[in-house]
Amino acid sequence: MHPHTLIEFLLLLLIAASAIAIVTSRFKVPYTVFLVFGGILIDLFRVPIVDKVGGAMGNLLSPDVIFMVFLPGLLFEAGINIHIRHLRATFVPILLLALAGVLAAAFIAAYIVHWGVGIPLQAALVFGVLIAATDPISVLMLFKEIGAPKRLSVILEGESLFNDGTAVVVFQILVASVAGGTLSLGDGVVRFLVVAIGGGLLGLALGYVTSKLTERIDEPRVEIMLTTVLAYGSFLLAEQLHLSGVIATVGAGLMIGNFGAEAGMSPRTRVALWSFWEYWGFVINSIVFLIIGIEVHVFDLIGHGAAIGISVAAVLLGRMATVYLLIPLGNLLSEPISWAWRHVLVWGGIHGSVSLALVLTLPDDFPARELVLSMTFGVVAFSIIIQGLTVKPLMRGLGISMGQENEYDQVRTQRMALTAGLKDLEQLHEEHLISGPVFEELSGEAKSRIREIRKQVENLHTHHPELVAKEMQDARKQMILSEKSSIKKALGEGWISLHTAEEMLTRADKALEDSEDSEATD
Numbered sequence: 001m002h003p004h005t006l007i008e009f010l011l012l013l014l015i016a017a018s019a020i021a022i023v024t025s026r027f028k029v030p031y032t033v034f035l036v037f038g039g040i041l042i043d044l045f046r047v048p049i050v051d052k053v054g055g056a057m058g059n060l061l062s063p064d065v066i067f068m069v070f071l072p073g074l075l076f077e078a079g080i081n082i083h084i085r086h087l088r089a090t091f092v093p094i095l096l097l098a099l100a101g102v103l104a105a106a107f108i109a110a111y112i113v114h115w116g117v118g119i120p121l122q123a124a125l126v127f128g129v130l131i132a133a134t135d136p137i138s139v140l141m142l143f144k145e146i147g148a149p150k151r152l153s154v155i156l157e158g159e160s161l162f163n164d165g166t167a168v169v170v171f172q173i174l175v176a177s178v179a180g181g182t183l184s185l186g187d188g189v190v191r192f193l194v195v196a197i198g199g200g201l202l203g204l205a206l207g208y209v210t211s212k213l214t215e216r217i218d219e220p221r222v223e224i225m226l227t228t229v230l231a232y233g234s235f236l237l238a239e240q241l242h243l244s245g246v247i248a249t250v251g252a253g254l255m256i257g258n259f260g261a262e263a264g265m266s267p268r269t270r271v272a273l274w275s276f277w278e279y280w281g282f283v284i285n286s287i288v289f290l291i292i293g294i295e296v297h298v299f300d301l302i303g304h305g306a307a308i309g310i311s312v313a314a315v316l317l318g319r320m321a322t323v324y325l326l327i328p329l330g331n332l333l334s335e336p337i338s339w340a341w342r343h344v345l346v347w348g349g350i351h352g353s354v355s356l357a358l359v360l361t362l363p364d365d366f367p368a369r370e371l372v373l374s375m376t377f378g379v380v381a382f383s384i385i386i387q388g389l390t391v392k393p394l395m396r397g398l399g400i401s402m403g404q405e406n407e408y409d410q411v412r413t414q415r416m417a418l419t420a421g422l423k424d425l426e427q428l429h430e431e432h433l434i435s436g437p438v439f440e441e442l443s444g445e446a447k448s449r450i451r452e453i454r455k456q457v458e459n460l461h462t463h464h465p466e467l468v469a470k471e472m473q474d475a476r477k478q479m480i481l482s483e484k485s486s487i488k489k490a491l492g493e494g495w496i497s498l499h500t501a502e503e504m505l506t507r508a509d510k511a512l513e514d515s516e517d518s519e520a521t522d
Contacts, residue, residue, distance in 0.1 A: 010287070016042065017286035032289050033388040036381070039293015067357055068236070070284050072249045076231035077281040078161060079253015080261065080274070086154045087254070092334040093155050096326045097345075098163035103170065104326075105318035106132035112314035113375070117307045119368040122178045127372050129174060130359055131315055131379055133167035134160040135352035143348070149400060152341050156348055164354055165196045165244040171358055178366065199244030200251045206234045207255025215264035215488065220272040223265060227256055227273060263484060263512075288353050289384070295356075296381045301374055308378030315379055319349050340398040348391050351383040411460065415453045422446045480512045 020038050024031045087094070110128030114121045134156070143153045169192045210230045214223045230252050238248035261270050301308060323346045327337050337345075359376040362369050422443060429439040461468050484505060491501040 012042075013287050013290045014283075016290060021286075030388050030392070032285065033385055035286060035289035036293040036296070036384050039290040040296060040298060041293075042290070043294045043297065067245070068232075070288050070353065071246065072232045072235040073277075073280050073284050075161060075235075075246060075249040076227070076253040077277040078157060079250045080227075080257030080277060082154060082157065082254065082257065084254060084258045086150065087158055089335065090151060090155045090158060093327060093330040093337060094158035094162065096330050097155075097159040097322065099166055101159070101322040101326055102129075102132045102163045102166045104322045105315075106167075106170070108318035108321055109311075109314040112317060113311055116310040116314065117371070117375075119371060122174065123367040123372060126171065126174045126178065126362070126366075127311070127375060128314075128318070129167055129171045131311075131351055131355050131376060132318065133163045133351075133354060134349040135354045148344075148348075148395065152344060152400070155337075156345065161250050162247065164246045165199065166192070167354070168244070168246070168358070169195055175362070175366075195242070195244045196247055198241070199238045199247035202238050202241070202243055203234050203248035203251025203253075204255050206230060206237070206248075207252035207260065210252070211255060211260030211264050214260055214269075218266055218269070220269040223269050224273055224276050227277075230256065262481060263509075266485075292353065292356065292380065292384070296377050301378050301381070304371060304374040304378065307371060307375055308382075311375040311379050312382050315351070316346075320346050323349075340400055343398060344391065344395055344400065347387055347394055350387055351380050355380055411453055411456050415450060415457070418446050418450050418453070422450070477512065480508055484508045484512075
């Protein structure tokens with residue numbers, strides 16, 4: 001394929017994504033779902049550039065492209081935005097769903113497909129594993145769009161980020177057994193532990209080293225470049241070492257988001273960093289979902305309609321069994337998850353590009369390969385379109401709030417916004433850019449609203465004492481971070497020695513750690 005053709009095709013995707021984004025933002029419908037619809041329409045109407053791309057289309061959705069180009073960026077962007085405190089608070093349900101949940105769902109779906117469709121058991125087991133893992137690309141963007149409650153989002157996002165390690169390793173074991181390999185269950189368990197734990201430790205270590213580098217730099221462009229190298233470098237290095245690139249990239253993102261960005265980056269760098277990764281995640285998501293839509297050939301899937309229908313039912317039954325059986329166990333060890341949330345965990349387990357990447361790696365002589373391909377594409381299409389369109393109405397019907405911060409957060413945000421506006425107004429007046437009467441009137445209005453908000457805050461503090469403790473923790477944490485920034489500045493200016501700075505930073509780090517531990521136990 002000529003490079004010009006590829007560029008034209010990518011431009012078509014970006015134009016289509018922009019148009020769909022405008023429409024979905026206006027009509028408040030899920031962006032990811034309509035990206036797939038857009039891709040299907042591009043394929044159905046045979047847009048000329050798609051015909052020119054021809055057989056090279058599959059290369060854009062090949063396992064190498066998905067795993068090496070698309071996935072690391074999405075995983076890293078998710079990692080830097082997940083607070084470790086939230087992850088620790090939801091560790092039990094995430095661990096249950098990402099390990100036992102994937103295996104149980106895979107085997108339930110596999111046996112139903114084996115009996116219902118009639119494909120060999122080994123092929124059915126491979127299908128069950130590759131479709132069992134929820135897809136981070138699909139889940140992350142969908143739940144970000146609909147504004148799901150934070151803890152519910154963290155559970156689903158955390159599960160989708162970590163269950164790929166389980167699915168990929170078990171998938172490789174099963175494919176090897178189908179091909180006549182001799183890999184035993186015991187070897188598989190050891191391999192999984194090495195791959196998962198090794199990948200996580202590697203990602204955390206690389207993230208820590210990068211965080212230390214960014215501490216010594218105050219140049220947003222360079223620091224963003226270093227995080228880009230980290231996101232893709234951690235994935236590639238882990239894969240080269242036969243570890244989990246997925247878990248390594250997530251670990252690197254968690255380290256940067258929870259340590260590097262807060263302790264070693266200036267406010268302007270943090271804003272630039274999050275803006276860059278938010279944009280890059282948006283671009284990757286847009287391209288992936290449009291290509292999925294183009295590759296889901298509707299008329300080809302109709303020929304395997306019965307098998308796809310059985311597969312969809314099997315996958316949903318497997319998901320239901322794991323969530324409804326495992327979550328009660330998790331409730332014994334952590335904060336309980338309500339029945340309403342369990343229903344959302346079942347229906348919100350979206351499948352997507354990771355399943356497609358795995359199924360495309362199947363060898364040509366794999367039993368019932370074409371049927372397994374069609375079933376996988378069919379389940380993914382159903383998952384993204386049907387489940388993606390209905391998860392928001394389901395949450396509304398269950399009485400789960402969406403995209404709504406609590407009253408206290410709203411009041412605090414209003415107070416901060418008004419205070420910032422008043423400060424800018426005072427600066428305009430000092431620089432004689434507005435007249436005295438205008439300043440007096442506008443500042444009076446702002447101060448009056450600030451007084452009203454202050455009364456609201458005091459009232460909330462009276463009725464909810466825990467809010468005072470939370471605000472105290474946030475303020476203390478910010479003070480410690482400011483203290484660390486001042487110590488580093490003093491060291492850079494030569495006001496204190498390196499030894500003194502290290503001692504002071506160690507004490508500040510200990511205070512910050514104690515503050516976060518106290519926050520996590522509340």
